[in-house]
Amino acid sequence: xxxxxxxxxxxxxxxxxxxxxxxVLDFITPHVKAGITTGExxxxxxxxxxxxxxxxPAPLNYAPPGHSPYPxxxxxxxxxxxxxxxxxxxxxxxxxxxxxxxxxxxxxxxxDTSRMFLVGESSRQAARLCEVTYEAMWRGIRVVRPGAHLGxxxxxxxxxxxTSGYSVVREFCGHGIGRNFHEAPQVLHYGRAGTGTxxxxxxxxxxxxxxxAGKKAIRQLGDGWTIVTADHSLSAQxxxxxxxxxxxxxxxxxxxxxxxxP
Ligand code: MF3
Ligand code: CO
Ligand code: CO
Numbered sequence: 325x326x327x328x329x330x331x332x333x334x335x336x337x338x339x340x341x342x343x344x345x346x347x348v349l350d351f352i353t354p355h356v357k358a359g360i361t362t363g364e365x366x367x368x369x370x371x372x373x374x375x376x377x378x379x380x381p382a383p384l385n386y387a388p389p390g391h392s393p394y395p396x397x398x399x400x401x402x403x404x405x406x407x408x409x410x411x412x413x414x415x416x417x418x419x420x421x422x423x424x425x426x427x428x429x430x431x432x433x434x435x436d437t438s439r440m441f442l443v444g445e446s447s448r449q450a451a452r453l454c455e456v457t458y459e460a461m462w463r464g465i466r467v468v469r470p471g472a473h474l475g476x477x478x479x480x481x482x483x484x485x486x487t488s489g490y491s492v493v494r495e496f497c498g499h500g501i502g503r504n505f506h507e508a509p510q511v512l513h514y515g516r517a518g519t520g521t522x523x524x525x526x527x528x529x530x531x532x533x534x535x536x537a538g539k540k541a542i543r544q545l546g547d548g549w550t551i552v553t554a555d556h557s558l559s560a561q562x563x564x565x566x567x568x569x570x571x572x573x574x575x576x577x578x579x580x581x582x583x584x585x586p
Contacts, residue, residue, distance in 0.1 A: 325508040327500055329526035334433065334502065335567060338528055341428060341435035342565050342576030344377050348398075348426045349439050350581030356441040358418045362400035366411035369426065370397040379428035382436075382505050392548045399425035399438075406493055406534050406542055406551040406559040418444035421454055423561045427505060434501050436530050437577035438563040449537065450558055456488045457535040457560035459586045464513070464531045465566055468573035472523045478515030481533050485513075491540035493559070496551070498530040501565055525570045532563030 351372050373379045381397035401409035401423040425438035440454040464477040485492050498511030509521050513533040538557025567574040
């Protein structure tokens, strides 16, 4: 599949979609507390997207090949859950770490972003995993510029994660994004510098490393979506949607509540 180069008009729309996705995370942040269920977080986000933002929650009924339609509007992945956790009756508890992954559609274009949340007081190890994963994402973002290669992104993420004592999940990757939720190219979070597709201004893709405190192997639960670490080690993920500009990069999924770059 070929990589869509976004036009200046597409980019205006993707900036809006990206900011709106990030603003859903700002909106939900004060609610991410011990005692709330992931189902309640989903409902709050769904209502905010649909009724306040007038955006479409892209995950709802999303059905890529080989998957049943995704039943909720956001993904909530707790502790050893790597990604695609389905909101439900699960109650957040003190010390949990949880990833909330938001994708909205506005004016035909997608914005996709996720953050980690520490519920109450978490362990030093859990906090460090979240911090290292955040820095890994940003190290990947900072190599984005025309003429760089996709493998440069994977290389810096893998090197930083593994030097920190962690593992990079292989089965899921960043992705081109635009009118489609997932489009070319695949953005691996591991690899070799100087390999892979050369970046051009106007490409838009996500960088969303999944980093585990233990081994890299994962399993899918019987719900057909939730991914967990095979060894039940903690896992963290952060995600931004990134535009390749003439001189470097522009992060599209930012808003007032975005944490500052490391
Ligand atoms: N937001 C996820 C990503 O970053 C995809 C979720 S697909 C869903 O690519 F169906 F689980 F929502
Ligand atoms: Co994504
Ligand atoms: Co996402």
